[in-house]
């Protein structure tokens with residue numbers, strides 16, 4: 001694993017954006033695996049600035065997002081599709097027909113998961129997967145479990161995740177109880193993984209994920225087995241690791 005130590009959130013965001021920008025400069029038709037949450041917003045802002053300066057283009061890029069809430073329409077402000085449009089896609093030249101997020105309103109969950117897994121395969125897998133880290137060690141919406149789920153699946157969100165994501169909703173009852181997420185197998189097949197973490201709230205889980213045992217009880221720990229992981233974390237997130 002490569003560790004890039006950042007000073008703070010802004011620095012982490014700039015460094016993560018640099019890695020993504022380098023990926024699409026070197027391979028314009030890259031398949032990017034993208035993430036939501038507070039962690040990647042700054043990186044997306046940096047990418048938008050680089051695009052506006054004419055330094056990068058997403059015109060040939062494919063994006064495949066990690067996850068989506070079950071039950072939310074694409075135009076719901078809390079949906080991850082809406083988040084991606086607001087925080088990145090509406091501001092760059094990406095072809096939205098080639099930017100994928102699971103369909104939270106799909107009639108048949110199994111079919112939707114198979115369709116999504118098919119998209120990942122159709123584009124030859126993910127070149128660079130950006131990941132945030134849930135407080136309980138989840139990646140995408142792969143919650144602590146008995147086994148590592150391989151492929152895209154429907155997952156019941158844990159109380160801790162519902163509480164953590166409550167801040168985006170008017171009230172706790174509005175937070176969806178289920179989500180679609182790429183599986184751990186789908187995630188670790190990515191050729192290059194960039195995990196970002198900022199803030200003291202991520203310090204313990206980051207330490208457990210990289211210095212503790214590899215276990216489905218802490219899904220991010222699987223990243224210890226990936227040959228090409230780059231952790232971009234700021235000093236407070238890294239405070240228990242260094």
Ligand code: GLP
Nearest residue numbers: 036037038039132133134140141
């Ligand atoms: C959500 C997303 C994850 C994300 C996590 C952490 O649960 N499904 O992909 O990594 O939040 O969010 P944050 O970056 O806001 O801490």
